[in-house]
Amino acid sequence: MKFFVDTADTKEIRELNEIGLLDGVTTNPSLIMKSGRDITEVTKEICDIVDGPVSAEVAATEYEQMMKEADVLSKIADNICIKVPLTFDGLKACKTITSDGRKVNVTLCFSATQALLAAKAGATFISPFIGRIDDMGINGMDLIGEIRAIYDNYGFATEILAASIRTVNHVKEAALIGADVATVPPATLRALVKHPLTDKGLDAFLADWAKTGQKIA
Numbered sequence: 266m267k268f269f270v271d272t273a274d275t276k277e278i279r280e281l282n283e284i285g286l287l288d289g290v291t292t293n294p295s296l297i298m299k300s301g302r303d304i305t306e307v308t309k310e311i312c313d314i315v316d317g318p319v320s321a322e323v324a325a326t327e328y329e330q331m332m333k334e335a336d337v338l339s340k341i342a343d344n345i346c347i348k349v350p351l352t353f354d355g356l357k358a359c360k361t362i363t364s365d366g367r368k369v370n371v372t373l374c375f376s377a378t379q380a381l382l383a384a385k386a387g388a389t390f391i392s393p394f395i396g397r398i399d400d401m402g403i404n405g406m407d408l409i410g411e412i413r414a415i416y417d418n419y420g421f422a423t424e425i426l427a428a429s430i431r432t433v434n435h436v437k438e439a440a441l442i443g444a445d446v447a448t449v450p451p452a453t454l455r456a457l458v459k460h461p462l463t464d465k466g467l468d469a470f471l472a473d474w475a476k477t478g479q480k481i482a
């Protein structure tokens with residue numbers, strides 16, 4: 266499973282990338298707002314840090330303006346992936362952008378049929394929003410399973426990018442079901458390493474080691 270980090274915080278991206286955890290980055294208008302930075306400037310910095318695809322989202326809702334914005338965003342770096350919303354205009358933009366070899370992440374997916382349309386429009390990635398579905402009292406992870414089955418039935422190459430991930434368990438379940446990618450907030454990515462038995466075991470080893478009075482270096 267590939268890991269993208271879901272943030273525009275370049276300090277976090279730099280640190281996580283140094284550990285080798287990152288295969289890409291996703292941003293959205295809310296994350297750009299949170300960064301307090303200019304979209305072109307911060308996105309360029311992110312693209313310089315990470316080799317993999319960096320999703321930058323259009324803010325337009327009409328096809329023509331989406332295409333203008335996609336062309337501006339594409340010029341930021343070679344690893345830009347254009348993010349478009351799952352609307353008819355977004356799908357039309359997806360078709361045009363991917364037809365000339367650029368990558369597209371179709372975002373705000375909340376149903377399997379939406380995901381089917383995105384794949385038919387040539388999407389590179391489909392982003393089902395797990396956490397936001399859970400917030401409605403419905404199991405968001407079921408959607409990942411449905412999309413996996415449909416894409417496998419017809420051999421679609423569109424990658425399932427599990428988004429709106431909120432918990433360690435979301436990551437585990439998405440991996441078990443077969444999502445190709447998970448885009449994870451930095452805090453959740455860091456939480457993946459934690460286990461109380463690891464901490465307990467390490468404390469015991471350190472205590473015993475101190476009793477030996479030895480030094481390795």
Ligand code: E4P
Nearest residue numbers: 271291292293397428429430
């Ligand atoms: C994905 O690309 C989105 O940026 C993100 O996962 C949205 O997550 P949220 O529901 O926590 O805002």
